[in-house]
Amino acid sequence: MSIAVVGGTGDEGFGLALRLARAGEHVVIGSRIDERGRAAAEKARGILGGGAGARVDGASNAEATAAGDVVLVTVPFAAQADIYRSIRDAVRRDAVVCDCTSPLATAVGGRAWQVLRPWNGSAAEEAKALLPPHARVVSGFQAVSGEALQELERPVEGDVLLCGADAEAKAAVGALVEKIPDLRWVDAGALTMARVIEPLTAILVSVNRRYGIRTAGIGVTGRDGWGRPPAKEA
């Protein structure tokens, strides 16, 4: 199995690539320019101690996507539509695509604690609209700090809220979440829930700003463990 990280040269994508490669996964870091993808992969291998261990390759976003059983898309909202158009023909028929975009107002010169309302309701629904119908779209990771992901010696606090129509696709992304120490995943329902989950990023930016920190995260309380919900999905 291979995991593509589209936009994998950014903080969030690079952090996810590091964590998943460290957990033994084969990761392909994609970038708009394939050389940058390859350079990021080399950097990742260096951080992870290269040698026999880390399996990280670099490529263009489309090449990475073509290799991915799971495709994590970690791009700024301003670039989201263009990048999805550039990968849509490369998405494998059985691939799970996890959109990690937050529609922050920075995309149009606004503040990172403000959000835009995408035409389809959420960035994840934009992704769905831009991809071929066979793509199994999941939304997640918006509230996990890219910086925290890159601090490999520390576990990552917080829960990843995943939503989407396909329970197996959510569980596949959830299995990757569980490979990152201390992170848990919570099934938050249908893809439309991304409309209320994506803006969590803005809350965390606002909280970080108030308290002068950089690592605020979201946890879900009320159950000892999360992960795959009990059978009988609604």
Added chain:
Amino acid sequence: MSIAVVGGTGDEGFGLALRLARAGEHVVIGSRIDERGRAAAEKARGILGGGAGARVDGASNAEATAAGDVVLVTVPFAAQADIYRSIRDAVRRDAVVCDCTSPLATAVGGRAWQVLRPWNGSAAEEAKALLPPHARVVSGFQAVSGEALQELERPVEGDVLLCGADAEAKAAVGALVEKIPDLRWVDAGALTMARVIEPLTAILVSVNRRYGIRTAGIGVTGRDGWGRPPAKEA
């Protein structure tokens, strides 16, 4: 000091009234019909062991508001505008008004995991628009389960995200949060942040539904303690 709970006969309001009276506060439970407010107060005194201890009174919403140094407004979105109009002239000049409304789509026959977009951006901003300019409006408590509040023998897990323009008003509501065992408060910024905080309720409803539970809550990770942020507010 007195705390008014407008809509205090509902789960959330009654739970908050119980918890705060138990912590020694004087609470006035308001209802649209004053007799129902008085009945709820009597019920609360019964639960709390009455006698010398619990100071809980009942009244109409307007009477409760007139008595309140802090006014907690815990009403369904469908009733929010009417109820604010009924209390606006009773709000004391120095009062802090904490709006706890979530604009769930149930207000118009939709589902509790769907939200509406209020005209002013959030229910809290609706409240501000409906109140006199002197009202010190805070938004909070949307993600705290009314049922959990009423289970007096158990601490309440989760964090209360407070937002609003007035730092002292947030700290006043925060001081009440701290009277409820295990609850903490987090300053999430300006009142407009309610646009992204209020919909958290919908996420929790969706999570509860998936996992067959009733007590999902939100926690904020990334700092040992929360409460009043360090000086120099932006």
